[in-house]
Amino acid sequence: MKMTAQTSEWKKIALDVGIQNIISDDFAKKHAMIYQGQKNRPKAMAYFDQAALNTFKARGVEELIEHKKNGSKIVGTFCTFVPDEIIIAAGAIPIRLSAGTELSIADAEIILPREICPMIKSFAGLILAKSSPYFELVDFLVGETTCDGKKKVWELLQQYIPVHVMELPQKKVLTARNLWAREVFLLKEKMEIETGNKITAESLTRATQIVMAKRNALQRLANLRKSSLLPISGKDASLVYQVAFLDDIRRFTSKVEILCDELEKRIKESEGVVDSSAPRIMITGCPMVMPDWKLHHIIETSGAVVVCDDTCSGARCHIDPASASDWSADPSDVATQIKALADWYLNIPCPCFTPGYCEVLQATQMAKDHKVDGVIYYVLQFCHGFNIEYYKFEKHFNDLGIPIFKVQSDYSSEDTGQLQTRIAAFLEIIC
């Protein structure tokens, strides 16, 4: 009965089911090729495989449809800097809608130039062609000003879907902190208006605990990848990070903990996924969202293994989840909480800030902690921030004697052969 009701709701979504099916099939084909062939995968990955495959399928949005029927709001976000805590505290559901499919890019190029980053074009195309159920279900989007591309794209997308834009400051000075705290406060007000739910010190504390539990679980996963005997492949870990963007946060957290239990047991029992001589690679740079699996796959089919992801779709933002709890342990009033929360977010390393050296320092620490043999710096085509920042990384890692290599790519598979050759050459330098 329940299934039937949901299926009928699914049909009501203003989807272009034809295009959506093409994208869904592409997901499944890519997933089968990249994930299923791995040997000795952790059993707990079955959950994340299924969650990934449900993307673009009725099952992936069943819960959201149910939530909406119960009066819950769904909020689409695109960036780490939009605080999930505020959205959850208002009783709404945040979903990270950055997209990594090339199949929607042609749709985006009707209104967008070709020469902007594929991630922006990918999600814009999904909106324009009505080919993603998520965009049809969200009540509104929360955008931000973290790059020129996104900043201007919100203005065009406003015609198709409401967007609330948060201004992230660019320098980390006192006035910038005040501006950002005000932006977080405005998001609180926006959420209260949209949901009719008042955000209190209590609801914000609860929401923060929920988000922190997720961050702690993901950091536990990241820590297990420091082991010399690697209990999980880089692409599996990456898939977990990617599922985090779309999945129910509490269930996701518990599934990550289950996975980590299994990985701990594997380490104790010396059960690794790759030969211990495989070069250990850190990926840093631009975020990677589903189904952007190309780079991990090439690296891990070239004899190396990815041991850490210093990206905002990886472990970059979970490094120090504890610091966000400083204030929530003794919540006084919601305004103080919001200031502390805003400050916590402002500490996330990102090239959108200037001067930006903390991202180099954090990457160095991660490289050391994970005993990496080489660094691959990923730049999404036309992403100026990460592209220009590479020079600092290159200089710094060269000084440290850790080989580093920049890969610039998009979501197509056209450059796969070329990347394989270049990565193989890089791995030869390392070995």
Next chain:
Amino acid sequence: MKMTAQTSEWKKIALDVGIQNIISDDFAKKHAMIYQGQKNRPKAMAYFDQAALNTFKARGVEELIEHKKNGSKIVGTFCTFVPDEIIIAAGAIPIRLSAGTELSIADAEIILPREICPMIKSFAGLILAKSSPYFELVDFLVGETTCDGKKKVWELLQQYIPVHVMELPQKKVLTARNLWAREVFLLKEKMEIETGNKITAESLTRATQIVMAKRNALQRLANLRKSSLLPISGKDASLVYQVAFLDDIRRFTSKVEILCDELEKRIKESEGVVDSSAPRIMITGCPMVMPDWKLHHIIETSGAVVVCDDTCSGARCHIDPASASDWSADPSDVATQIKALADWYLNIPCPCFTPGYCEVLQATQMAKDHKVDGVIYYVLQFCHGFNIEYYKFEKHFNDLGIPIFKVQSDYSSEDTGQLQTRIAAFLEIIC
């Protein structure tokens, strides 16, 4: 004697004279080809021709060397949003160092990616190769955060030359105004430290009057281009705007007034530079800095004429110079003045802000005032802000029934033939 002293100072500048000579010769060659062939040019253009030709020559920087010997500081800037008023009030000289030569781009690409805007690469290359006397003479640069490219490039250039970075906010809300006023105040403090000169209400009022006189003169020039009988070509007007960036401000202002006197006389005497049937074109979009003369030249050798430049290197920022005088008429204290000055700058239309509709409205007004037949929207390659914003302009001008056409280019001459063909086709639509 004086000449000899200056020449010897010129020799002391840490220039790579070889490269500088190549660039200087290229300027002269381009200038001869593009400017000298025009018929019936205003006599007063001789001054601006000479000023343009002096760029990259000893004569172009003689005065600056003299100023430096007298203890004056020279400050390099790159954007309209850096307030010249503050720099002048401290007794220093602001010079706008954005560059439009392709000859320095290879030097920039040693540290910068290929896929960023040619203007950034052009000035960065001049710094890296020590091929511009201006960069060797400036005491420091004032950068800003108006685009991702510049924001990250300052960090790399800091190794070669000191850069003070101003954060421009991205939304025009109250906290953003406060942040920007604080940034202008910090520039005041920086200038006071660097020059040892206190900026007072009086010195800031004087500086504002100097800058306003220039804006008024340039606005007078823009207004004369509204005439049905056009007294000056678009490329000549553009050259005047470009010389404004480098020339002594007071002398420049008086020379623009002399030019305007001549143009007024021409209009009275029905002495135009083109046939009155020539299609009237507005250029809008990215700034054009010396020697970026390609687009104007192609348009004006295709039978059309450029009657207004809605760019920040053109008339975009001089539209309403009067409003800046509101506060200086009754200066109370320097902090109030700085707030008012900051607010004035924040009103300049630019795609670096979101949402950005005032630039469309201002462009519309300018198109109507100048009775344009068509609009050419200029995008420097890889400039995301202007490139994405074109969609809004296209939609708006299509609704108005004014043909609009996007031209994306860089500083090379490789695409000249292609641009000629495309612009000719556009002009056929208009006629």
